[in-house]
Amino acid sequence: xxxxxxxxxxxxxxxxxxxxxxxxxxxxxxxxxxxxxxxxxxxxxxxxxxxxxxxxxxxxxxxxxxxxxxxxxxxxxxxxxxxxxxxxxxxxxxxxxxxxxxxxxxxxxxxxxxxxxxxxxxxxxxxxxxxxxxxxxxxxxxxxxxxxxxxxxxxxxxxxxxxxxxxxxxxxxxxxxxxxxxxxxxxxxxxxxxxxxxxxxxxxxxxxxxxxxxxxxxxxxxxxxxxxxxxxxxxxxxxxxxxxxxxxxxxxxxxxxxxxxxxxxxxxxxxxxxxxxxxxxxxxxxxxxxxxxxxxxxxxxxxxxxx
Amino acid sequence: xxxxxxxxxxxxxxxxxxxxxxxxxxxxxxxxxxxxxxxxxxxxxxxxxxxxxxxxxxxxxxxxxxxxxxxxxxxxxxxxxxxxxxxxxxxxxxxxxxxxxxxxxxxxxxxxxxxxxxxxxxxxxxxxxxxxxxxxxxxxxxxxxxxxxxxxxxxxxxxxxxxxxxxxxxxxxxxxxxxxxxxxxxxxxxxxxxxxxxxxxxxxxxxxxxxxxxxxxxxxxxxxxxxxxxxxxxxxxxxxxxxxxxxxxxxxxxxxxxxxxxxxxxxxxxxxxxxxxxxxxxxxxxxxxxxxxxxxxxxxxxxxxxxxxxxxxxxxxxxxxxxxxxxxxxxxxxxxxxxxxxxxxxxxx
Numbered sequence: 029x030x031x032x033x034x035x036x037x038x039x040x041x042x043x044x045x046x047x048x049x050x051x052x053x054x055x056x057x058x059x060x061x062x063x064x065x066x067x068x069x070x071x072x073x074x075x076x077x078x079x080x081x082x083x084x085x086x087x088x089x090x091x092x093x094x095x096x097x098x099x100x101x102x103x104x105x106x107x108x109x110x111x112x113x114x115x116x117x118x119x120x121x122x123x124x125x126x127x128x129x130x131x132x133x134x135x136x137x138x139x140x141x142x143x144x145x146x147x148x149x150x151x152x153x154x155x156x157x158x159x160x161x162x163x164x165x166x167x168x169x170x171x172x173x174x175x176x177x178x179x180x181x182x183x184x185x186x187x188x189x190x191x192x193x194x195x196x197x198x199x200x201x202x203x204x205x206x207x208x209x210x211x212x213x214x215x216x217x218x219x220x221x222x223x224x225x226x227x228x229x230x231x232x233x234x235x236x237x238x239x240x241x242x243x244x245x246x247x248x249x250x251x252x253x254x255x256x257x258x259x260x261x262x263x264x265x266x267x268x269x270x271x272x273x274x275x276x277x278x279x280x281x282x283x284x285x286x287x288x289x290x291x292x293x294x295x296x297x298x299x300x301x302x303x304x305x306x307x308x309x310x311x312x313x314x315x316x317x318x319x320x321x322x323x324x325x326x327x328x329x330x331x332x333x334x335x
Numbered sequence: 336x337x338x339x340x341x342x343x344x345x346x347x348x349x350x351x352x353x354x355x356x357x358x359x360x361x362x363x364x365x366x367x368x369x370x371x372x373x374x375x376x377x378x379x380x381x382x383x384x385x386x387x388x389x390x391x392x393x394x395x396x397x398x399x400x401x402x403x404x405x406x407x408x409x410x411x412x413x414x415x416x417x418x419x420x421x422x423x424x425x426x427x428x429x430x431x432x433x434x435x436x437x438x439x440x441x442x443x444x445x446x447x448x449x450x451x452x453x454x455x456x457x458x459x460x461x462x463x464x465x466x467x468x469x470x471x472x473x474x475x476x477x478x479x480x481x482x483x484x485x486x487x488x489x490x491x492x493x494x495x496x497x498x499x500x501x502x503x504x505x506x507x508x509x510x511x512x513x514x515x516x517x518x519x520x521x522x523x524x525x526x527x528x529x530x531x532x533x534x535x536x537x538x539x540x541x542x543x544x545x546x547x548x549x550x551x552x553x554x555x556x557x558x559x560x561x562x563x564x565x566x567x568x569x570x571x572x573x574x575x576x577x578x579x580x581x582x583x584x585x586x587x588x589x590x591x592x593x594x595x596x597x598x599x600x601x602x603x604x605x606x607x608x609x610x611x612x613x614x615x616x617x618x619x620x621x622x623x624x625x626x627x628x629x630x631x632x633x634x635x636x637x638x639x640x641x642x643x644x645x646x647x648x649x650x651x652x653x654x655x656x657x658x659x660x661x662x663x664x665x666x667x668x669x670x671x672x673x674x675x676x677x678x679x680x681x682x683x684x
Contacts, residue, residue, distance in 0.1 A: 095430075095431075096406055096427055096431060097406035097407065097409070116680055178555075181555065181557055182540070183555060183557060201497060204540055204541035286540070286541030286542060287504075287505075287541060287543070288541065288542060288682075288683045288684075289683075290683050290684075295679075298504075298505065298675065298679075300403070301399070301400065301403040302403070302505040302675065303671070303672050303675050304402075304403065304427075305672065
């Protein structure tokens with residue numbers, strides 16, 4: 029997650045306003061070596077805090093399950109074969125990505141107008157508005173989800189409203205299922221998408237838009253032919269962060285999924301905590317990580333090609 | 336500066352050598368959380384701390400989580416010193432060498448326990464008898480013209496769609512529900528395959544992992560009926576909620592909660608003193624009065640005989656337990672990984 033975040037911010041976010049040249053001269057200057065030395069503690073810390081546990085996890089996945097929380101010391105690929113040859117497990121992986129793409133789409137569609145407004149507004153309240161956007165991140169996931177339950181429940185506010193407006197004739201299941209997980213997760217990760225898009229849109233010179241309009245472009249053309257293409261790096265950055273957080277999230281699927289939503293995180297938790305099959309849990313975790321890394325690489329390549 | 340450093344070092348050395356640190360023992364006890372832990376504080380921990388000066392810190396969670404933590408902490412410091420288990424968890428913990436045998440010289444209440452409550456190998460005894468049955472909001476059912484359930488099969492009434500809550504596959508009570516369903520289908524815990532497709536026909540609101548959360552959903556009117564334990568169900572009845580707890584005509588399920596001392600504890604003596612206190616008649620009676628679970632101390636038999644209104648809320652004796660079904664816990668443990676897989680493939684989808 030953290031790595032994706034760093035990469036996201038390194039995406040070549042360059043609007044025409046930057047004139048391109050400033051950025052390239054900055055890059056051509058080689059950094060003094062002592063700055064590299066200064067990053068050593070962080071690199072060592074990451075190796076210890078991330079590298080080592082991931083190595084141990086991967087090691088666990090290569091052994092055979094031998095009783096609760098134990099593995100037998102025979103190296104085998106059986107766990108991987110078991111996962112990759114069973115359509116049921118592959119379905120769990122697919123559902124995880126479906127969740128990721130749904131959340132990314134919702135965040136992009138709902139977040140874009142907000143990001144555009146925040147990037148362009150000159151209101152004195154802009155700081156306050158940005159704070160409101162970030163506010164969901166200040167609340168713990170547990171509290172945030174507990175807030176959703178009375179809103180989305182059978183007798184909750186949303187169902188009350190839907191019934192009142194006559195849009196439905198009986199309460200709709202909005203929580204304790206996949207829908208609830210999508211709603212809760214989208215809410216949680218929306219700030220990342222908005223901030224990412226806002227930063228990029230801010231760098232698009234408003235004069236370009238004005239020029240387009242002056243030359244007779246409709247608002248529609250202005251958006252789709254000028255603003256949107258220039259904001260794609262922000263969308264890609266937002267996608268990276270939102271997608272990786274979503275496919276690895278556990279609290280929200282566990283709390284709003286009613287224990288019937290089986291995605292990789294809830295499945296891994298079940299294998300490790302209740303079935304006590306560390307080997308298979310580790311295998312699932314490694315597979316999820318590998319696919320997430322692959323998708324990240326694709327997204328970064330894409331944005332580099334555009335840059 | 337040098338003097339300051341020396342003084343600091345000296346203080347540190349003193350604090351290491353200070354025997355007072357050894358006197359002030361804090362026991363961490365893994366309990367079930369919520370109202371149960373509250374009642375354990377009231378009748379267990381507070382009196383115990385006053386008597387002995389030993390502090391109690393609760394670690395709340397489901398017994399399955401306690402077991403997972405113990406297993407994960409193998410070879411390292413104990414995450415807690417005493418743990419409340421269900422029988423099935425205790426068996427796994429004993430097999431993995433994670434709990435200690437109990438010394439009857441410290442746990443003197445052991446001799447007053449019913450035989451069925453004592454562990455045959457000398458590990459932690461049962462501290463509570465309880466049971467699994469059907470709990471329902473009688474008012475909600477009557478208001479909606481639904482007859483009150485008398486059989487496990489009544490859970491399949493289509494009117495309970497999204498008003499029914501079922502235990503998640505991670506919960507101990509789910510094994511009783513699967514067994515009960517298997518019996519409806521002509522099987523039992525040894526032959527439960529047909530149960531999963533049958534359970535998959537149900538349309539529950541959700542699968543619960545927390546009794547406190549389920550209680551809230553009953554209070555909010557979201558859930559009308561569930562498969563629950565007697566203690567939490569009767570607890571709501573006692574609060575004035577229109578909750579009824581019944582054993583279906585095919586029978587409810589008798590259960591035992593155990594109390595165990597963690598093998599890697601630094602305070603085995605103090606931990607066993609606490610175990611003894613929890614098995615004390617007064618502690619058990621207080622507990623039974625607050626959240627109705629059956630005491631395992633037979634000294635309480637005359638008290639319970641004098642208060643049938645209290646005793647009817649739980650299995651109050653080995654005879655009461657015998658009237659209920661009991662699953663073969665060894666078979667359940669052996670089948671559990673397979674059951675989880677079946678549950679994932681049929682029920683969760």
